[in-house]
Amino acid sequence: MTPLIEARELVRIYQIRRGLFGRPSPVRAVDGVSLSVMPGETLGIVGESGSGKSTLGRMLLGIDDAQGGQVLFEGKPMPALHTAEWRALRARMQLVYQDPLAALDRRLTIAAQIGEPLEIHDLLPKDQRASRVAELMTAVGLRSDQADRYPHELSGGQRQRAVIARALASRPQLLVCDEPVSALDVSIQAQVVNMMRDLQEEHRIAMVFISHDLKVVRNIADRVAVMYLGRIVEEASSDVLFKSPQHPYTQALVSSVPVPGQLLEGRVILQDEPPNPANRPSGCAFHPRCPIARDICRSVIPQLRRIGDGRTAACHVVAGEPVAEAA
Amino acid sequence: MDKNSTAGSRLVELRDLKVAFDGVQVLHGIDLDVAEGEALGLVGESGCGKSVTWLAALGLLPGKATVSGSVKLEGQELVGGPRSVLEGVRGGRIAMIFQDPSSSLNPVLRVGRQIVEALAAHRSLRGEAARAEALRLLDMVGIPDARLRFDLYPHEFSGGQCQRLMIAMALAGEPDLLVADEPTTALDATIQAQILDLLIRLRRETGMATVFISHDLGAVSQVCERVCVMYAGRIVEEGRVAELFAAPRHPYTRGLFDAIPRLDGGRERLIPIPGTVPNPKHLPKGCSFSPRCSRVDDACRAERPPLLALDNGRKLACIHPVPPAEALPVRVPVEALA
Numbered sequence: 008m009t010p011l012i013e014a015r016e017l018v019r020i021y022q023i024r025r026g027l028f029g030r031p032s033p034v035r036a037v038d039g040v041s042l043s044v045m046p047g048e049t050l051g052i053v054g055e056s057g058s059g060k061s062t063l064g065r066m067l068l069g070i071d072d073a074q075g076g077q078v079l080f081e082g083k084p085m086p087a088l089h090t091a092e093w094r095a096l097r098a099r100m101q102l103v104y105q106d107p108l109a110a111l112d113r114r115l116t117i118a119a120q121i122g123e124p125l126e127i128h129d130l131l132p133k134d135q136r137a138s139r140v141a142e143l144m145t146a147v148g149l150r151s152d153q154a155d156r157y158p159h160e161l162s163g164g165q166r167q168r169a170v171i172a173r174a175l176a177s178r179p180q181l182l183v184c185d186e187p188v189s190a191l192d193v194s195i196q197a198q199v200v201n202m203m204r205d206l207q208e209e210h211r212i213a214m215v216f217i218s219h220d221l222k223v224v225r226n227i228a229d230r231v232a233v234m235y236l237g238r239i240v241e242e243a244s245s246d247v248l249f250k251s252p253q254h255p256y257t258q259a260l261v262s263s264v265p266v267p268g269q270l271l272e273g274r275v276i277l278q279d280e281p282p283n284p285a286n287r288p289s290g291c292a293f294h295p296r297c298p299i300a301r302d303i304c305r306s307v308i309p310q311l312r313r314i315g316d317g318r319t320a321a322c323h324v325v326a327g328e329p330v331a332e333a334a
Numbered sequence: 335m336d337k338n339s340t341a342g343s344r345l346v347e348l349r350d351l352k353v354a355f356d357g358v359q360v361l362h363g364i365d366l367d368v369a370e371g372e373a374l375g376l377v378g379e380s381g382c383g384k385s386v387t388w389l390a391a392l393g394l395l396p397g398k399a400t401v402s403g404s405v406k407l408e409g410q411e412l413v414g415g416p417r418s419v420l421e422g423v424r425g426g427r428i429a430m431i432f433q434d435p436s437s438s439l440n441p442v443l444r445v446g447r448q449i450v451e452a453l454a455a456h457r458s459l460r461g462e463a464a465r466a467e468a469l470r471l472l473d474m475v476g477i478p479d480a481r482l483r484f485d486l487y488p489h490e491f492s493g494g495q496c497q498r499l500m501i502a503m504a505l506a507g508e509p510d511l512l513v514a515d516e517p518t519t520a521l522d523a524t525i526q527a528q529i530l531d532l533l534i535r536l537r538r539e540t541g542m543a544t545v546f547i548s549h550d551l552g553a554v555s556q557v558c559e560r561v562c563v564m565y566a567g568r569i570v571e572e573g574r575v576a577e578l579f580a581a582p583r584h585p586y587t588r589g590l591f592d593a594i595p596r597l598d599g600g601r602e603r604l605i606p607i608p609g610t611v612p613n614p615k616h617l618p619k620g621c622s623f624s625p626r627c628s629r630v631d632d633a634c635r636a637e638r639p640p641l642l643a644l645d646n647g648r649k650l651a652c653i654h655p656v657p658p659a660e661a662l663p664v665r666v667p668v669e670a671l672a
Contacts, residue, residue, distance in 0.1 A: 055522040056493070162610050163380075192379040192549055197593040197606035204603070219522055226595035226604060249597060263527040264597055265552030267579050276531055277524045279478070280492050 009082045010043035011213045012067060012100070012181055017041070018075030019062050023285055034285045036062045038237035039076070046180065047211040051228030051245065053221055053260065055281045059237040060217045064183045067215060068100055069093055080181075098128040101174035105186035107166035111158040117169045118144070118154035124176040143172040148202055164195035168202070175206065182207075183215045188223060200227055221264050225249050233257045236284055236292040239311060243318035253314065253325045256293050291323065299324050344408075345370045345510055345543055346391070346428070351403035351413075353383075353390045353567075360614045361386055362567045363403065365641075368511060373537060373544045375558035375575070377551060377590065381611045383567040384547045388513045392428060393420045426456045429504035433516035435496035439488040445499050446472075446484035449506055456507030471502040474539075476532060494525035501532065511543045512536075518553055530556050551590060555579055560647075563587045566612055566622035569641055573648035583648075583655040585627045621653070629654040 019037040024030065037059045044050045052060045065071040067078060069085045078085040080100070086092035101124075104110045111120055122140045125131050131139055141151060147168040158166055167187060174182060187203070188196040200223060207214060218224050224231060225245055232242040233256065241254040252258045262275040277296050282288055288295050294304040301324060309321040320326040346368040353361035361383045368374055376384045389395050391405040391412065405412040407427055412420060424430075432438050440448055449468040453459040459467055465484075472480035475498040488496055497517060504512055514533060518526040530553055537544050546557045554561055555575055563571040563584060571584040582588045589607040609626040612618055618625050620635040627634065633653050641651040 055524060164610065193551075193590060193593045194379055194607035195610065197595070197604035198608070200595070201604050201606060221523065222595040222597050225597050225599070226601060246600070260523060261597065263523040265527070265530070265550060265556055266597065267551045267555045267591065267594070274527065276527045278528075280494055280525065281522075 008045060010079075011046045011048075011081060012215075013041075013043040013079040013082075014063075014067060014076065015041050015079070016076035017063065017066055017073050017078070019059070019066055019071060020074045032285060035237050035287070036284060037066060037073075040234075040237070040239055041076075042232060042239065042242070044181070044213045044215060046213055047207070048230065049207065049214040049216055049228045051224035051231040052215060052217045052234060053219060053224050053231060054234035055219065057236070057281055057284055058234040059284070060234050061185050063234070064102070064185050064215060064217050067181075068097070068102055068183055070102070095128075098124065098130070098177040099179050100181035100183065101177065101179040103167075103170055103174050103182060103184040103187045105189055107163065107170045107190075108158060110170050111166060113158055116155050116157060117149070117161065121169060121173045121176055124173060128177055130177055139176070143176055146175070146206060147172040148198070162195075164191055164199060167191065167199055171199075171203065171206075175210075175212075178210070179212060181213045181215070183217070185217045186219070187216075189218060189220055196223065203227065221249075221260060233260065236282065236287060238292070238321065239319075240293065240322065241318070241320045242311070243316060247316045247318055253318065254320045254322050255297050255299055255325070259296075291321075343370055344368070345372075347404070347406045348387070348391060349404040349406075351387065351390060351405060352401070353386055353395065354400045356398055357400075358615050360567050361390065364569060366562065366569065368543050368545060370510070371537070371541045371543050372560065373546065373558045375554035375561040376545065376547045376564060377549060377554055377561060378564035379549060379590075379611050381614075382564040384564050385515050386567075387564075388430065388515070388545065388547070392424055392430065392513075394424075394430075425452065425504075425509070426507040427509055428511045428513060429507055429509040430513040430515060431497070431500045431504050431517050433519050435493070435500040436488060438500055439496060441488055443487075444485045445488055445491070449499075449503050452503045452506035468502075468506075471505055472499075474505070474536070475499070475502045476528070477502070492525075494521050494529065497521065497529055498532070501529075501536070505536070505540070508540075509542055511545065513545045513547070515547045516549070517546075519548070519550070526553070533557055551579075551594065563590070566617060567614065568622065568651065569649070570623065570651045571649065572641070573644075574646070577646060577648060581656075581658050583644075583650050583658070584623075584652050585629050585654075585656060586623050588656050589626075589628075621651075629656070 017037050017040045021034045021036055022031040023034050040063055054060045062071060066073055069088055072088050080096060118140050121143055122136050125136050149165060149168050188199050191199060204227060216224060216227055228245045231245050231248045232239045235256050241257045249261060252261045259275045259277045279296055290306045291304040291309050294300040303323045309323045311319045311321045312326045313319050314326045344367050348364050348366040351361060351364040364387055378384055390401045401413055403413060407423060412423060446468055449471060450464045453464045453467055469480050477495060477498055518529050521529060534557055546554060548554050558575050561575050561578055562569045565586050571587050582591055592605040593607055595604055607626055612622060620638050624630045624634040639651045639653045641649050643649050
């Protein structure tokens with residue numbers, strides 16, 4: 008089966024300058040990332056700030072263009088940015104941001120905003136748009152009397168529902184969600200996560216779910232990719248990855264999630280901060296924080312390798328040159 | 335840790351603390367004690383009054399807020415007291431840190447100078463003595479190469495390091511109580527773990543009491559000994575972390591636990607709390623939680639249950655609490671906490 012969306016060796020380089028007159032230096036925000044998402048599948052992308060996960064999400068939609076590699080949608084290369092073909096394709100893939108208040112126009116009513124994609128992509132005859140908007144509002148759990156409200160009159164959870172309704176208006180096949188529930192209280196977060204899963208099952212939407220919240224990703228994703236400084240360091244099914252994380256970074260991430268009733272002692276607490284992407288360590292970028300780093304890690308960048316259970320990992324130690332696996 | 339939790343004498347006493355904004359009451363009479371050296375958690379959804387409680391106690395609310403009731407710091411009344419009393423307390427006796435450290439640091443002043451300023455204000459330290467003390471604080475909160483980074487600006491630090499700087503500034507006055515309002519919410523998981531670790535270590539080293547305001551029950555259980563659950567401007571359940579987390583009795587507390595996705599679980603459906611926190615202008619009659627509660631009946635809608643003491647220091651405000659038998663351990667190793 009052809010993946011719905013596929014990324015091959017994507018590279019995104021930003022030029023940053025230190026100070027006003029500094030020489031620009033390149034920062035590889037996304038550094039050779041390959042992934043694919045099947046129709047109806049959810050791929051979770053986790054990692055700390057600066058790992059390039061949001062940039063990757065935007066590149067998948069073609070909002071940020073790639074300096075290397077390519078994105079294929081249904082096996083065909085993504086058309087160039089801002090062309091008519093790209094705009095048409097954008098109706099089939101949508102983005103949901105973290106901050107719904109920033110994503111909504113404060114001067115338009117909720118109903119008007121949810122209906123906007125229908126207008127932009129000219130998807131329905133005018134007289135049918137209102138009923139489609141009402142249908143979408145019901146689908147995301149907004150009441151019909153909220154149609155004429157403005158964003159500031161809704162709660163955070165309701166705003167995020169409105170943003171999701173708008174994203175669904177054009178019946179997309181792919182939803183890229185960048186921290187969609189991170190700003191919500193757990194009680195409301197659970198409501199929105201359940202709703203997203205229902206909608207996804209009903210409409211067979213594929214999702215790329217970007218979040219730093221491992222617990223939510225565990226619950227919503229079929230497969231999970233862990234990013235560190237612009238590269239995927241481990242990828243596996245959600246079950247496999249969380250049950251037995253292999254890459255030392257994944258282990259630290261999983262270990263750092265506070266669980267009610269479990270003390271901090273005995274958990275892996277990573278020292279230091281993630282290094283600056285502009286000042287990327289040599290070899291494996293994780294080696295300065297890694298508890299099991301060896302000499303080779305300081306000089307050679309580890310490649311992603313299959314290590315069983317449908318898992319790939321990029322680590323010299325746990326996924327090094329073919330090591331006889333214990334039965 | 336145990337000796338601090340119950341035996342310590344009372345440091346701060348809140349009695350019937352009420353707050354109204356433009357005539358709308360948002361805090362409905364909070365009674366709360368913080369013992370010396372104790373770590374107390376305040377949990378609840380946004381808008382439940384967790385932060386307002388402490389902003390009111392420290393006189394930090396805007397003028398349109400009406401505060402009544404009593405806040406005593408070692409017997410000294412703070413509500414309605416003269417400005418000079420509050421100024422002596424703020425930063426010196428009780429310090430507060432916030433969720434967004436970058437908005438609490440002055441972006442155009444070097445960080446070292448900001449800490450020196452706090453030292454001058456609270457401990458009258460000047461010159462070399464102040465600089466040496468500031469460096470010691472920066473070391474204490476884990477800023478690497480403090481000497482080299484003393485003259486950098488806040489934007490040259492990451493979010494986690496800015497939070498460390500805030501904590502260093504809060505420690506400058508050698509407070510007896512540190513109120514940490516969602517200090518880790520904006521941080522990455524690995525950095526969050528570092529900051530929690532730091533808060534635990536600082537309390538152990540300095541013996542200051544900590545009030546930890548958070549909606550993250552996991553973080554609270556790591557830092558705190560005792561926890562108060564707030565809903566719609568009231569405390570609805572209170573108890574020691576070990577007991578309360580093992581067997582939450584209020585349906586709201588239970589609901590907060592159930593809503594957390596489990597890392598060790600599968601892809602089962604989450605259990606949300608239906609609805610949202612009520613608008614303080616239109617609180618439901620009877621128990622404020624009744625419209626969202628699964629155990630509600632007519633009695634709950636008719637009358638608001640008072641916060642009553644149960645055994646072993648627990649308090650509960652509920653007519654139909656979750657039976658202890660049903661309230662099975664939410665997470666396993668409870669004995670590790672005892």
